Amino acid sequence: MKKNSLESFAPFAVEMKGIRKAFGGCVASRDIHLQVKAGSIHAIVGENGAGKSTAMKMLYGMLKPDAGEIWIRGEKRRWRSPQDAIRAGIGMVHQHFMLAGPYSVLENIILGDEPRLALGWIDRKAAREKLEALSARYKLTLPWDQEVAALGVGMQQRIEIIKLLYRNASILILDEPTAVLTPQETAELFVQLRRLRDEGKTVLLITHKLKEVLELSDEVTVFRGGEVVGHRLTQNTNADDLATLMVGRKVNLRAEVPPPPQLGEAVLQVPELGFEVRAGEIVGIAGVEGNGQSELLAGLPRGFAGFIPEDRHREGLLLDRPVSESFVLGHQRRKPYGHRFCGIWMLDRAAIETEYARAAEEYDIRPRSPQVNARDLSGGNQQKVIFAREMGLRGGKAPELLVAAQPTRGVDVGAIELIHARMIQVRNEGTGVLLVSSELEEVMALSDRILVIYGGKIVARFARGEADEHKIGFYMGGGVA
């Protein structure tokens, strides 16, 4: 897009008019109207299940709208497949990267659009030249010949972005791009996205992190319940305004933490790192990812404690089974789910459904049905299922120890509020909580004690309120006292 004096009359890069999409009887998008200015960063915010992704998938040609029109740069378009959208200059970086691990960076980028020599040989030289030019222009450098599997997520995301540029995309859709990034990687990504915008690209950013919206975007469109409920210029809004729009009611963004009750006995001891967790306190481990958190978690005893795993897809859920089966995972031999009958452990499906219905109500898990596959729930709702399971909703008794690893990663505002409130509640009831999180804000808000982990060691310890973000950040970055 050229910038010129007629900019205000220039057509929108993307315009959706009255878009509607239903799956079966369930309306996922209702009368979506969206206008995105060329050369801007436009945030699409909303809770999980608000219809952001559905709308973007239609824009990208992965789903076909039931009604409505999509206009790209002032032209009405219809996609038969994502290929059509790609040809029209639209690119999408999915939340879960679509990369082939064993292949090199260069091979991943050109995959599906390889420059060819005679006999179908790949013209690697031409590919490399094109990529060098792109990387010089957008200041995105990458190790072209490295195997992708060996690279960190920040790098992998950069590959996804270059992939779009390589295909001449001018409209870039990024789905929750910071969900898996460290604070540093996030900062870097933002620099890159601003540069892309300044070069004339249009960026659509799907997210639910309001802080990032305010920091990065030019305009915001808010989705709720499959509808667009608001549109703002970023400079004219704030986090409370957006959160209220997203959730549809006033949201408490900062959890109220009453003073800790009487501390009980130690419920967890980790002599290797020199700390313990006592009943009735929240101990927060702050640190940049990859500093020994995973090793710490792997070494903890499982079974007796509630455990919110770091990676809920891999460690916590049966994605392709009905969600109620994930809900009882690990408790299948406990009352009321399992009982012995003539020496054989039988499973009481009715009890499972009853308990699940209760949990779904209490934790507001949507949809309520126990039959949907866990995969079809949003991240926030998946996390609520795990939370409900691990908090020992059955019988109503919370576990002695709750280990929560990245409990709000990829989780929407409403669910974060609920999960935080729950953690505080069980702590008040005498559960010892170990919170491991790379979200410093979260650690600071919830923890009675903060331990900073760096290089596999605890390098600093603070009581609540003793240290601010900068001081903790200093130790997270490896600063020596």
Added chain:
Amino acid sequence: MSGILKRLLQPFLAVALGLALGLGIAALGGDSAWVILKALLNSAFGSRYDFGMTLFYSAPLVLTGLSVAMGLEAGLFNIGAEGQMGLGALAAAAVGIGFPGVPWPLAPALAVFAAFLAGATWGAIPGWLRAKRGSHEVIITIMMNFIAAGVASYFTLYVFKAPHSQNSETSSVAAAYLIHPFAFFMDAPVSAALLLSLVIAGGTALFFRRTVAGYELRAVGANEMAARFAGIDVGRSQLLALTFAGGIAGLAGIPEVLSASGRFRMGFSPGYGFMGIAVALLGRRRAMGIIAAALLFGALQKGTAYLELDTQHVTRDLSQILQALVILSVSADGLWRWLKNDRL
């Protein structure tokens, strides 16, 4: 109700498409597709005898299909149903020859039990290796098929050999072991052994639906790491899955030994164990689906048996072409999504 119909629609269309493609290919040989189809249907369902033979071919397929599905549910690929079935059949025959004094209702039950035990043992070995040593079950079960064939051949030729027979087969089991065919199907050897397949199908459905062990086994197949973190003994579930899978496959030879030939004949199976893989996939690992798929494949097996006689240019190999095309069209997920118009 419409939900059930919808779920049935896709496999039904897939089967129709696969058959249509296969007949189209066969028609290139010179016979008209219509003639081939008529010959097929006639041979599979044309008379009580024909239908009986279709059922006779289907019964073992239900069991091998269930066996493969049992493994798949635990995330394991049991390629060993053929060998497990062979040893199960041999064990049934061995008991029938070795203990001729057992009275009637007990005798066939004993043979069935022996068949299950032999198959289960043969399945437990790769299961144990997988659970304890992490050995890949595909390789082990494939190799165990060859070993099973060797073992069966040794016992047939050197231990239980029928003294005056030119064929590699054992002598007959005692009369008390025989389950007599239903008269309704004329000379087709369809007996109460058929019910065994249905009982086992119902049993596995119950196992998965109602028992904790079944739930755990499926959890291991759905997400091994999550299952392990949840405290499930993954190795035990894997061992259990392949043991049951082996036992169920072991029963697949019962109709042959107790109702058809009354003995163990080497090479009695046209590949039931391997066809079980296709049956399990087509039947979507569910009991009802597997029964339906087994009937289809049984009908193909019987329907093509005399195709050389009924047509000019088509041979019984068409059966395998049709099976392959049915599987291809069933697994063409993209095609069905496109038809449903959900994605473009």
